[in-house]
Amino acid sequence: MDRMTPLDAAFLEIEDEEPGVSMAISSIAVFEGPAPAAQEFADLLTSRLPLIPRYRQKARQLPFDLGPPVWFDDENFDLGFHLRRTALPAPGGDEELAALMGRIMSARLDRDHPLWEYWLVEGLPDDRWALISKVHHCMVDGVAGTDLYGVVLDDSPTPRAGVADDWTPHPAPSTTSLLASALAELLGTPARQLRLATVAIRQPKLLAYRVWSVGRGLWALSEAVRPAKKSSLTGSLSANRRFALARTTVGEVKAIRHQLGGTFNDVVLAAVTGGFRALMLARGETPVQHSVRTLVPVNVRAPGEEGILDNRVSLMLARLPVHLEDPVERLAAVRAELDKLKSHHEIDSVMLLTELAKREPFPLIAPAYRLAAHVPQRSVVTVVTNVPGPRRPLYALGRKLVEIIPYVPIGSTLRTGVSILSYCDSVAFGITGDYDEADIAVLAQGIETSLAELAAGARRSARRRRVS
Known part of the structure; x- marks a missing residue:
């Protein structure tokens, strides 16, 4: 258990x-x-x-x-x-x-x-x-x-050969044993917290740095809870979903970042920004500054923790510059936004809070999660997650895997979400929408159009460099 x-x-x-x-x-x-x-x-x-x-x-x-x-x-x-x-x-x-x-x-x-x-x-x-x-x-x-x-x-x-299976299920725990184990865990919490505090006090410089960086990160996050500009991108959800997809290649993303700067994540997030701009324009809305803030999950697995089945993520709350018409300017703005968030230690703050939650009595934590699920949030408009997939070809019963198209769930008032996954040289964008979002294909097409515009901008930059 x-x-x-x-x-x-x-x-x-x-x-x-x-x-x-x-x-x-x-x-x-x-x-x-x-x-x-x-x-x-x-x-x-x-x-x-x-x-x-x-x-x-x-x-x-x-x-x-x-x-x-x-x-x-x-x-x-x-x-x-x-x-x-x-x-x-x-x-x-x-x-x-x-x-x-x-x-x-x-x-x-x-x-x-x-x-x-x-x-x-x-x-x-x-x-x-x-x-x-x-x-x-x-x-x-x-x-x-x-x-x-x-x-x-x-x-x-x-x-490859199968693995020997000697699995025999352990009997399901009784409610009594579960409650007894939970109570024992609660009784041991003060002693564990005291040990952690003692270790922290013995390293005052490290403790001071962590307090400073976490405080700075929490201050940055507090700014992000301000409501986003009202738009059709948020609202109540039904029980049903729509799905759409877009594609590019790792080679194209690398060519863009080589000429225009930024990371792989910067480029694909700039493409998603262009997609949301296209969606808003198609709906007759004016994309204004600070109208689209996205939750960006960040993998925080340490070396050697690959393959562990659980959630080990932090997050950033990034504003997407949907107000900018020029795709190259959008990429530069995305790059500046993510660099700013990283310097503000948002990732470190959320990660430390997650670690601290593991050491707190669960009866104090569970109501907070439940309350957060009930309180309507108005600061985040969407979620965009980018996961690097396998870089080598994989096979199922001798049949080659061609591509992987990801899906991200949506909740609260987020009516759309975008998941990005690379596999070998393919990159797939999976777009999740509430069933009432009948036009999410516009978002998918906007992402591909934005990538094409960035690729054209990269080629123009390369030509200018050769001439100069």
């Missing part, structure tokens, strides 16, 4: 407190070749299950929030419940695939079972098939979810 971290538990709380909201993350993996037979694919997953213990565990919340939710073995685990199979209607292109994704991600995962599903999708053009993986956010973040591909899939066309 394992306990969730407070951050993991928060994603369960959000789902509980927001009717109709599903907090599952997902992605679409597209493969070459004919789809495998149902039993063939089931055998593949069976051979990988020993490497992913969470896939055979259920989540359980404790009465009265005396402790964080726990993971425990599903004594009646049935792989068949988690493996689904479907087919796209003709012609089986992006539009049909996006419609299927929206339907699958509209439904919540069943809490009476381990919190994941795999959908094998046939009917794609060019003799291709897809695998939609759907996993609850309390289990993984975007990085950990992507790392699962390296566990389930092979790094060569020749399938």
Whole structure:
């Protein structure tokens, strides 16, 4: 039995407190070749299950929030419940695939079972098939979810040998034992906090620096809670979702940053900025300064923590310069905004608060998450997450993985979200929208148009350099 971290538990709380909201993350993996037979694919997953213990565990919340939710073995685990199979209607292109994704991600995962599903999708053009993986956010973040591909899939066309499976489920813990364990944990909290305080006092310089950097970061975050300019990008959510996608290549992004400056993340965030500008203009709205603030998750895994299934993220709250018409100016403004946020230590502040939450009594933390889910937020308009995926080709039963298209859940008043994932030389943008956002394809097209404009700007810059 394992306990969730407070951050993991928060994603369960959000789902509980927001009717109709599903907090599952997902992605679409597209493969070459004919789809495998149902039993063939089931055998593949069976051979990988020993490497992913969470896939055979259920989540359980404790009465009265005396402790964080726990993971425990599903004594009646049935792989068949988690493996689904479907087919796209003709012609089986992006539009049909996006419609299927929206339907699958509209439904919540069943809490009476381990919190994941795999959908094998046939009917794609060019003799291709897809695998939609759907996993609850309390289990993984975007990085950990992507790392699962390296566990389930092979790094060569020749399938690797399966892992010996001697799994025997442990009996489910009784409510009495869970409460007793939680109470023991609570009684030990003061002693643990005293030890931590003693260690901190013995390192006064480090303590002073942390207090200063966290204080500066919290001050910056306090500025970010101011309401964003009112627009159609925020509002109430239904239980249903739409999905759209856009594409580019790693080579194109690198060419842009080489000529125009910035990081990979700066370039793709500038493209998303152009997409939101296009969406607002298409709706007859004037994109003004400070009208789009986005939550940008940041991976904070330390070296050696790759492959750990949980949430290890901090965040930045960035203003997207949708008011700027010139795409090169937008990229420069995005770059300046992210550099400013990094210098203000927002990431460090959120990370330290998350770590401190692990050491506080859970009964004090859970109500705060619940209250936050009920209070309407008006400062953040969207979420944009960028996850670097595998850089080497992967295979499923000898079939090559062609691309991975990510999905990010939305909640609160955020009616759209964008997830970006790179795999080998492909970069995919997955756009999530509430079902009432019937025009999210405009956002997807705007992202691709913005990338084309940035690429043209990069070529002009290269020509000027050669002439000079």
